[in-house]
Amino acid sequence: MRKPLDIIFLGLTLSSSWGNGHATTYRALLRGLAAGGHRVLFLERDVPWYADHRDLADPDFCTLSYYKDLAGLRRHLPVIASADAVIIGSYVPEGVAIIDLIAASAPPLFCFDDIDTPVTLAGLESGETEFLAPRQVPIFDIYFSFAGGTALERLKTRYGARRPVPLYCSVDETQHFHTAEPPRWDLGYLGTYSKDRQPALERLLLEPARRLPDRNFVVAGAQYPDDIDWPDNVERLEHVPPTAHASFYSRQRYTLNLTRTDMVSSGWSPSVRLFEAGACGTPVISDRWNGLSQLFPENEAVLIADTNDDVVRILTTLPERERLRVARGARARVLAGHTGKARAEELIRYLAECSERGRPVRPAVAV
Numbered sequence: 250m251r252k253p254l255d256i257i258f259l260g261l262t263l264s265s266s267w268g269n270g271h272a273t274t275y276r277a278l279l280r281g282l283a284a285g286g287h288r289v290l291f292l293e294r295d296v297p298w299y300a301d302h303r304d305l306a307d308p309d310f311c312t313l314s315y316y317k318d319l320a321g322l323r324r325h326l327p328v329i330a331s332a333d334a335v336i337i338g339s340y341v342p343e344g345v346a347i348i349d350l351i352a353a354s355a356p357p358l359f360c361f362d363d364i365d366t367p368v369t370l371a372g373l374e375s376g377e378t379e380f381l382a383p384r385q386v387p388i389f390d391i392y393f394s395f396a397g398g399t400a401l402e403r404l405k406t407r408y409g410a411r412r413p414v415p416l417y418c419s420v421d422e423t424q425h426f427h428t429a430e431p432p433r434w435d436l437g438y439l440g441t442y443s444k445d446r447q448p449a450l451e452r453l454l455l456e457p458a459r460r461l462p463d464r465n466f467v468v469a470g471a472q473y474p475d476d477i478d479w480p481d482n483v484e485r486l487e488h489v490p491p492t493a494h495a496s497f498y499s500r501q502r503y504t505l506n507l508t509r510t511d512m513v514s515s516g517w518s519p520s521v522r523l524f525e526a527g528a529c530g531t532p533v534i535s536d537r538w539n540g541l542s543q544l545f546p547e548n549e550a551v552l553i554a555d556t557n558d559d560v561v562r563i564l565t566t567l568p569e570r571e572r573l574r575v576a577r578g579a580r581a582r583v584l585a586g587h588t589g590k591a592r593a594e595e596l597i598r599y600l601a602e603c604s605e606r607g608r609p610v611r612p613a614v615a616v
Contacts, residue, residue, distance in 0.1 A: 251601055253286040257329055258362070259322075259347065260338035263291045263313055266491050267302035268441045268471045270418075271338065271364055273491050274521050276305065277421040281593030283310035290332075292316060292325060294342045304490045319346060326354050334358035334600050336393070339365045344380030352388050358600060361389045362416065366396040367515035370403055386410050390603050393596070398517030398540050414599055417544075418521035419592035422584055424491070425528035428499040435564055436534070437467040437501040439489060439522055442474070445510040449536050454505055456557040457564065458483050464564060469497065498529035502572065503552075503563065506535035516540045523551075524587045527579035532572050534563060550578035 258275065266272040279289050289311035293299075307313070316322045329335055335356040341347060352359060361381070363369050372378030373386075386392065387409035394400055397415035404410035438454055440446065450468070458466040458480040468479075469486035479485060489497045498504055504526045512518035516539030523545070526533050534552045535541060545551035552567075552575060554560045 251597065253288060254333040254597065254600065255288045255290075255331075256282065257290045257292065257325075257332045257335045257356075258338065259292045259336070259341055259351075260362070261340040261364075262293055262299045263308065263311075264293060264303040264305050265299035266304055267299065267488055270441075270521050271340070272305070273494075273525070274364055274418045275338075276308070276310075276491070277419045277521075277589030278592050278596070279308070279589075280310045280421050281419070281589035281591070282596070284590055285593055285597065287593075287597070288312075290314060290328065292322065296342065302488075304492075319343060319350065322347065322350070326350075330354040330356055332356055333604075334360060336360045336362050338362045339369055340380050342380075345382045345385065348381065348385050348388065352385075358390050358603060359388065360391040360393060360600075361386075362393045364395045364418070366394045366400045366404075367511035367518055368509065370400060370515070371511045373408060383408055391599055393599070396512065396515050396518040398515065400515045400517065412599075412603065415517070416592065416596060416599075417519055417587065418524055419587050419589045420521070420524040420528045420583060421589045422528050425495050425498075425525050427530035428496050430496060430499050432502050433465065433500040434467045434484070434502070435461070435464040436503045436505055436560070437469070437497070438505040438507065439469045439494075439497065440507060441470045442472040443509055446507050447477075449507045450505075452557055453507070453534070453536065453554055453560050455480060455483065457560040460557065460561055461564060467501070494525055495529050498526050498531040501531050503534050504531045506533050506551075508536050508538055513538045517544075519544055524583050527583040527587075530576045530580050532575040533579060534560060545579060545582055548575070550575060550582050 260275055261271040263272055263275050282289055291311050291313050293315050295315035295317050335351055369378060373383050392404055392410040392413040393416035394413055401413040404413040462482055465482055467484040469489045471487055506520055506523045523533060534554050537553050537555055547553050552563055
């Protein structure tokens, strides 16, 4: 039995699920780590947007602490240097400077947790990634990647990642389950507005809503522009707190999974919403991308739609017994390998394997 570890995470946000998928991803993983007896300190930049929309101010599964700026973070350097592992996430404000600061303190294990790998790779290619510089990728003992497949090879061969490994999103199955509430919507979608996802939302939800005026649809998420032409039968919710996700998914006959363009191109990039809906026993209609059918076999655990015709056909002709069969298949897949506890065990195993090799010799920090 491995000894409990002291792990420090620096992430975009744990306290607020508004406008991001990071918070719920971290919550599932950190609850899994706590269940394994590990001690976690999560350091979050105190920024106005999340401060004004906090829905988890005092977690019972880790210690959450805020810092205002780099000077405030420096006060945590002694505990950072003494932790068993330090893991910094994608999209952390001033991430480049923070990575250099922590690398200089030489923690026993220093890792990167990329919850946006295909987007990160596109940014590294264009030079527009503010939270990670190309020169920093080889610094990390382990590069945990939200995406698998070819993204891992690109991280290794193009950017020098020493150990890129997949660490997909996960779900807390104790909070995501079918609530047995009656259906309210035929199809729903939960996600923050993204310009590159919007054409797929138009094609796979808004157009079917226009073609099926007697059916009910819902789109939940923040930051959608005011000029979107929402059909009358599409209900809009600005935000659904994580505590209400189970109810939200359970009241949908189907839920829609949409993937950002960079992630479609990369493949092997399952959204946290895919796992959440599956755990709730709600069948998922998803856009198509490489790796999806390996994670969730098509027509067994997920339904794939390329056109609005596909969505309309599913909503109007798929027998109820088939809908429920796909829902059961998705839930079985999630519970078998995509819970926060399962993902935490993967993370600890990777850390242990790295630690057993001895204290790593890292490349010098070039600034």
